[in-house]
Amino acid sequence: MDSLTPHMTTIQVFLRFRPLSIQEKANNEQNVWKVSHSSICLSTESLGLFSENKRPQMPLRVYNFTECFNSGVTNAMVHEKVSKPLLSAVLEGYNSTIFAYGQTGSGKTYTMLGLDSIELSKHRRKRSMSPFIGTNSHRPQYSTKGILFSSLKDLFSMVSSGDKVYSIVCSYMEIYNENVFDLLSDQNPENLTVNEDPNKGFYVKGLSEKVARNIEEVVEIVNAGENWKKYGNNEHNSNSSRSHTIFRAIVTGIKEDNTGFESFLHFVDLAGSERISNSKKAMNPETVNEGKHINTSLFYLCSVIHKLSEKPLQHTHIPYRNSNLTKLLKHSIGGNSFTSIICTASPSFSSYEMTSSTLHLASLARTITNRVSINTKSPSPTELLKIYHGDIRNLRAQIIVQKIQNSKVVRELEEKVEKASIPQCECKIADSNIEWIYGVGDVLGGKNANKGMILRSKEKKKTKCLNCQDHIQRYTKILEEHKELEEKYQKAIEYLKELKEKNEKLTERHKKVQEENDQGQKSLTDMQKKIEISINSNEENSIKYNNLLLAYNNLQNTSLEYEKLLDKYQMLQFEHSKCEEYFSLLEDKLAILEGRCFKKLSDKDIRVLEKFYLEVLDLAKEERIHKQQSRKVLGEIFSPNTFPVNIWEKLSDVYKDETLNMA
Ligand SMILES: Nc1ncnc2c1ncn2[C@@H]1O[C@H](COP(=O)(O)OP(=O)(O)OP(=O)(O)O)[C@@H](O)[C@H]1O
Numbered sequence: 001m002d003s004l005t006p007h008m009t010t011i012q013v014f015l016r017f018r019p020l021s022i023q024e025k026a027n028n029e030q031n032v033w034k035v036s037h038s039s040i041c042l043s044t045e046s047l048g049l050f051s052e053n054k055r056p057q058m059p060l061r062v063y064n065f066t067e068c069f070n071s072g073v074t075n076a077m078v079h080e081k082v083s084k085p086l087l088s089a090v091l092e093g094y095n096s097t098i099f100a101y102g103q104t105g106s107g108k109t110y111t112m113l114g115l116d117s118i119e120l121s122k123h124r125r126k127r128s129m130s131p132f133i134g135t136n137s138h139r140p141q142y143s144t145k146g147i148l149f150s151s152l153k154d155l156f157s158m159v160s161s162g163d164k165v166y167s168i169v170c171s172y173m174e175i176y177n178e179n180v181f182d183l184l185s186d187q188n189p190e191n192l193t194v195n196e197d198p199n200k201g202f203y204v205k206g207l208s209e210k211v212a213r214n215i216e217e218v219v220e221i222v223n224a225g226e227n228w229k230k231y232g233n234n235e236h237n238s239n240s241s242r243s244h245t246i247f248r249a250i251v252t253g254i255k256e257d258n259t260g261f262e263s264f265l266h267f268v269d270l271a272g273s274e275r276i277s278n279s280k281k282a283m284n285p286e287t288v289n290e291g292k293h294i295n296t297s298l299f300y301l302c303s304v305i306h307k308l309s310e311k312p313l314q315h316t317h318i319p320y321r322n323s324n325l326t327k328l329l330k331h332s333i334g335g336n337s338f339t340s341i342i343c344t345a346s347p348s349f350s351s352y353e354m355t356s357s358t359l360h361l362a363s364l365a366r367t368i369t370n371r372v373s374i375n376t377k378s379p380s381p382t383e384l385l386k387i388y389h390g391d392i393r394n395l396r397a398q399i400i401v402q403k404i405q406n407s408k409v410v411r412e413l414e415e416k417v418e419k420a421s422i423p424q425c426e427c428k429i430a431d432s433n434i435e436w437i438y439g440v441g442d443v444l445g446g447k448n449a450n451k452g453m454i455l456r457s458k459e460k461k462k463t464k465c466l467n468c469q470d471h472i473q474r475y476t477k478i479l480e481e482h483k484e485l486e487e488k489y490q491k492a493i494e495y496l497k498e499l500k501e502k503n504e505k506l507t508e509r510h511k512k513v514q515e516e517n518d519q520g521q522k523s524l525t526d527m528q529k530k531i532e533i534s535i536n537s538n539e540e541n542s543i544k545y546n547n548l549l550l551a552y553n554n555l556q557n558t559s560l561e562y563e564k565l566l567d568k569y570q571m572l573q574f575e576h577s578k579c580e581e582y583f584s585l586l587e588d589k590l591a592i593l594e595g596r597c598f599k600k601l602s603d604k605d606i607r608v609l610e611k612f613y614l615e616v617l618d619l620a621k622e623e624r625i626h627k628q629q630s631r632k633v634l635g636e637i638f639s640p641n642t643f644p645v646n647i648w649e650k651l652s653d654v655y656k657d658e659t660l661n662m663a
């Protein structure tokens with residue numbers, strides 16, 4: 001199947017019996033279980049114990065598991081069988097979870113973190129001697145014996161030998177009395193909330209994450225977390241976990257083609273179920289309350305497992321939301337994760353009921369299927385840079401070590417050459433001696449007495465010469481080794497160069513992205529400025545517009561007034577012109593009369609003339625009045641009170657001209 005295609009996988013369930021405790025041995029307890037490779041059942045010999053102790057006879061039911069571990073099995077063996085097989089999946093991008101489930105004192109924390117009772121009692125003694133009783137000053141310090149540490153150790157060595165680049169980030173939390181606490185918090189941990197995201201699922205908001213570069217750092221991280229973890233003692237366990245803990249390692253991997261993934265590796269150490277009624281008398285109220293919370297959350301976990309084991313599953317509601325524990329384990333039980341459960345149990349007769357209920361749950365869990373898929377995640381250039389920087393740092397350190405080794409080898413070689421060169425010289429001297437002796441022999445004319453001496457001397461020198469050859473051979477071999485080392489060193493330098501190039505490219509890309517980003521930011525700021533200016537100018541414009549509108553309305557009103565006045569003026573003008581017409585008529589008549597006057601005026605003419613004069617005088621009066629009225633109207637029209645200057649300016653030229661003409 002294509003590894004990228006999501007596929008179904010069942011939960012792997014293992015059973016681990018711890019050895020009988022000192023207390024159990026003191027009570028003459030015996031191991032009542034018969035364990036084979038992948039199944040267990042009550043041993044026939046133990047059946048008699050039920051009738052002896054007036055307990056109902058138990059059926060010889062067989063429980064099957066992926067694998068069973070008897071009390072002699074070590075944490076290292078458990079790691080080989082349970083956690084190690086999951087690591088390659090984690091490095092491929094799959095999530096994986098290992099959790100320990102079982103009654104209190106059955107060995108869950110021992111399996112995960114690995115401190116046995118002797119180490120724990122040493123620590124207890126230290127604590128009882130400490131003046132700071134009740135503080136965390138003498139918490140047990142974990143080493144690397146639990147499967148959590150073995151897994152991380154293997155993970156680091158797999159990472160360093162592989163060709164992919166990884167980063168490992170850890171977080172550690174506990175669920176105590178239904179509240180979630182960050183165990184890696186620098187101060188007294190606060191209660192955190194569990195939120196839900198459509199893509200991520202349930203997650204703890206504000207949980208700290210710490211980068212681990214090697215197993216020593218993981219040990220440090222766990223020990224720091226253990227400082228805050230709540231422990232107590234009960235009837236079965238003097239170092240009993242009072243909370244459920246979840247340790248998470250987020251593994252980010254980047255392949256050669258720069259595609260990547262992000263997977264989770266979880267270690268869940270559950271608090272153990274305990275019979276409160278039995279031990280209530282000995283417990284303080286706080287412990288009873290803790291016990292109630294532990295049992296309730298485990299009950300919710302069991303009901304999730306129960307529901308998931310029902311078939312067919314299609315329309316079954318799975319009650320994950322009942323508790324923070326089930327919310328946070330959702331991806332591990334019935335979700336996207338390879339999951340292994342280690343059920344821990346005591347093999348004793350007195351723990352029979354608790355062990356049976358663990359076995360029952362384990363059988364249900366074995367039927368649950370998870371749908372797993374690779375979590376792809378493309379790393380950002382910044383993340384890539386960070387990882388490559390780390391890689392370069394490591395390689396530099398390797399080169400320094402290599403250089404030191406090389407200089408040591410070179411020094412050794414030089415010493416050897418020095419030593420080897422002495423016999424070589426001797427060899428040359430011997431050769432020249434032989435030549436000289438031969439020469440002498442020749443001169444002596446082959447006298448026999450000297451010949452034997454010459455031959456012996458020659459043999460002696462030859463042996464020396466052979467020794468010298470041997471030295472030379474060794475020297476050549478050492479030189480070859482040195483050459484090999486140098487080649488390796490050269491390769492490391494080339495790889496470093498390659499990485500540097502990659503790094504440079506990435507830095508360039510990063511720079512480019514940053515530049516683009518800066519440019520984008522700049523144009524965004526410019527745009528914002530423009531928008532602000534436009535908003536401001538819009539405001540100004542709208543004020544201008546409102547003023548103009550007001551002016552226009554005023555103008556329109558004034559214009560109406562003006563039109564009315566104009567009408568009035570025209571009417572007066574009309575009357576005035578009529579008066580003028582009449583006046584000129586009268587003037588004409590007057591002229592005629594005056595003409596006649598110069599001739600001879602009759603009485604009648606004089607009367608008519610007088611009458612005309614009077615009429616003319618009236619008309620002149622009337623005309624004056626008209627003119628006065630006209631002027632008044634014009635005055636009104638041009639008065640600044642009637643038309644404000646600015647509005648007047650805006651009146652159309654036609655009006656203006658007309659009015660001016662009229663004026
Ligand atoms: N396989 C084992 N070999 C040796 N000692 C063990 C083993 N399993 C458990 N123990 C010892 O038994 C005691 C109880 O174990 P542990 O604290 O791991 O129990 P637990 O299941 O975590 O209990 P709790 O639920 O109360 O936290 C410890 O002293 C531990 O060292």
Ligand SMILES: [Mg+2]
Pocket residue numbers: 108109110239240241269270271272
């Ligand atoms: Mg525990």
